[in-house]
Structure formats: C-alpha cells, structure tokens
Amino acid sequence: MTDFADRPTAGTQTESPGGVPVVEFQGVSKTFTTRSGESIEALRDVDLSVQPGELLTIVGVSGCGKSTLLRLVAGLVQPTSGRLLYEGEERTGARDDLGVVFQESVLFPWRTVLDNALVPAVIKRARRAEVEPRVRQLLADVGLSGFEKKYPFELSGGMKQRTALVAALSTEPSVLLMDEPFGALDAMTREQMNVDLRRLWQERSNTIILITHDVAEAVFLGTRALVMTPRPGRIKADMEIDLGAERDISLLGTAEFATLTGKVRRELDMN
Template sequence: MSTVLKADRSVAESPAEIRITDLSMRYRTVSGDSVFALDRVSLAIQPREFVCVVGTSGCGKTTLLRIIAGLVRHTAGRVHLRDREISGPSADVGIVFQGPVLLPWKTVLENVMIPVVVLGLDRDAHRRRAMELLDLVGLSGFEDKYPKELSGGMQQRASIARALVHQPSLLLMDEPFGALDAMTRETMNLELQRIVKDAAITVLFITHSIQEAVFLGDRIVVMTPRPGRIAESMTIDLPRPRELDAMSAPEFGSYVRAVRRLLNARGMTH
C-alpha cells in the first residue's frame, strides 16, 4: 500500500455524530427464512466528516443507511446519533434516496417543503430557506414546475434541497447520482462538495463508484459481501476544495487502486 494511504480503524473518540456498535441485521422474509444482511458493524463518524461507503451489490449498504435513518429496526447492536440511541426517524437527519423520489403531483417547491410539513416546522421561515436551497442547487426559476418537467439531474438536485431544508446535522445519501451520465455526475460531485461545506454537515454517502468515493470522501469505508462487515476504513488525505483536475493527480490514482484492491480481495469485481 502506498505511503499516502492510512488505515483508520478507530471508533474510540467522542463525541461522534454517529456511533454504530456491533450492529447486526437479519431480515425475516415473507417465506419465513431469514437474510443475514449486516454482521457486527462498528463505525464512528465524526461531526462534519464526509464518509463514503463502497461494497458489492447486496452487501447491506442501504440496510445500514435505513437503520441509521430510523426507517428499519436492527436486530442487534446499538446506533447512536450523538448522545441519543436511534429509535425512529429523526429531524436531525436528511435522506437522499437512490433515484429521485419526488411526488409527481407536487411542484418542486412543494416537494422540497415536505420535511417541513411532516415535522410541523414554521412554513414561512422554511419557505425562504427552501428558495435559498433551490438557488444553491441551481434550480431558481423552477420552483413552480412539476418533477416531470425536470431532467433526472435536476430532480436529483431538488431531492438534495429537500434533504437539507429542515437543517439536519446529518445527510444520508444512497447512490444519489447512480442514474446520471458521467458529466452530470461530475458536476453534481462538485456541487455537493460546495453545498456540504456551506451547510457544515456530516455526510454518509453510498456509491458504487470508487472515483466518486475518493473525490468526495474524507474517509472510505469498504464493506465485505453479505453479510456486510467493515473490511477497511481508509482516510483520503487530499486537499480541499477538490477540483475535477484532482482526479488526474497520482495520489488520486493511488487511492482508487487501493480501494479497488480491497474490493477485489473481497471477491468483488469493479
């Protein structure tokens, strides 16, 4: 492994934004058997850290995200969001799902306002914030359009604005740019970096793209095939802000190769 690469397995420091301890998840299927999705995952994420998770399809990444989001209940272990154990959805969390999931009968602005309505927050104050966020993600002028009038990339940007409207401290993103073409995806990566810096939030970002993980992450967590365990946690020591040119730097290539080697060592082909 190159000297620029540092393994980081520490989960001891506090206070963490998220602290996951010995988390296991076994789904009960409709037919009565069980699927062992996560096996004793331990991971601490520090405030304002940007952590990318990579791992083969079916290794439990979405499961991990849904547990942290409080959308599904784990079978063993503990998950803390700062000092509170997670027991359900939290106003401190924003989620961007894989593929845009906007309600087709609501306008862009109404879609962005959904968390405000659901959480019963002040609508007038947050409408201003929603407009600012739409501006930040480059969608000024589209607030009264309907999702079908937007491109896939624009819909995904609206989803990001929606995830941030209630000012969460933690942003969970599940392959948010997986369906986009390569150029739009690069633009989104640059924009996301800027948005996250402005919002000063912690991010857990799932991706299948090693390049994307190295470009965005302060740290990359590599998972094993199912049942998912943490195979490695690698700090990405590249200066910020990162421009697209950073991808052609030798250090960038070293990180990409190191992550690919870890995935290949686990029997994954990427």
C-alpha cells in the first residue's frame, strides 16, 4: 500500500485526537460462494480505519469489491475472516443508524418528495412532527424548496438523487454510505451535486464513505481517498486529500488538483 502523505498508520490512528474510529476493518476478507458452488474472493485482507467526520472516497475498477466493502459496513454481509468494529466494538446484524444512498435512487412513485424523504423516519417509527421540520430544512438546503409536493416522475435525475440524499440524512445517521450516488447523472449536474454534498458535509460534520468510479469526484470530495486493486480488492493506496476545506468548481482547474488526480490514476493503472 502506498502512503502519499505523512499520516499515522492504522494502528496509531485509533489513538489520534479524532477518537475511536467509527468503523474499523481488521484484516477483513470476504469470499462469496455462488449458486454453482464457485468461490469468488471479493475482498482480501482489508485494514481500514474511518475516523469521525471523515469524507472518505473509494475508487477502484468495476468488480473489485467496493459495494461489498460498503455492505460490510452496513452489516448486510458478514466478513469471511477478520473483524469489523463499530466505535471499537464488534456488532453483528444489520445496522439502523446508517444512511445509505445508491446509484439509482429508490423513490416510491406514489409518494411526494416530502413523503419519500420521510420514509426512513417512518420505518424507524419516529414522530412525523419531530422529523418533518428537519426534513423540510434539508430539502431547502439541497435546493428542493417548493418541490415538497411533487412526485418522482416530475423530477430530474439530480432532483431524485437530492431527495434520496435528504431521506438518508433524515434520521441524522452517524455514518452516511454512498455507492456511486451520482453515477447516473450528467457531468454538470454531478459537479453541482459534489459541491452541494461538500457543503452539507461541512455543515453537518457527518462521517461519509463514498464509492465512485470517477477519479475527479474522489479527489474533489474526499478528505481522504482510497484506491483499491482489481479483485480480490485490497487497499492499494491511501491518500490524504490536502485541498483545504473550501472547495468550489474552480478547484477542478488547478495544478494541485491535477497532481492528485494524476496520482490516483497511476495507482489505478498499476496492478
């Protein structure tokens, strides 16, 4: 694994001022057995420590185990070997204190934007009166004021993803997991979503783990970016993204941005 910056190793990170990692992988491997009995090694020996408030981005080629890594964090699949710790403790089963956003938003066509955004709160049996003001504020924060009563078919792709993002944040999850959330959007909408996500993250200081195929997105968004090897996925490079807190579109044209994206691309190409 390549460390580009002077950053503590996984071992010392747990004692850093950041506190106990929200999620920690200790030598985690995952092998699936397909219906035909074939073994597929998706992840091999992953050590990873995610600190509170990080916006961690993960890039890797298709099939290298990125979604598997996220599903492990969500407790939807269990490691074949190794340990997964949440705030220092081992827990089993699916977790309900996470927000999740996938590539294609999953909205109910018969529900309005507001009611779609309230679905996770309904599932958690939260009181609507308590959650609705927060959800309305979140909708405003992502530019959906005035769209609360619209239905999904009346929205653009970007608006649907914004609604899905608000839904994921509605229960104030400690960790937000995003799997290619903007992959289906056009480049301009995607850039705007990136700027908005950075702002939301700064305002709310969530921990975010975001998977992407897009190197520029990984660098623009991340406080730290991981590059994975092709399957079986391992962490090949772990880079601090030292581009400051305030990031706007103009950053995309700077030399320091090009240097960092170049480094990530080199890591992706060298197997």
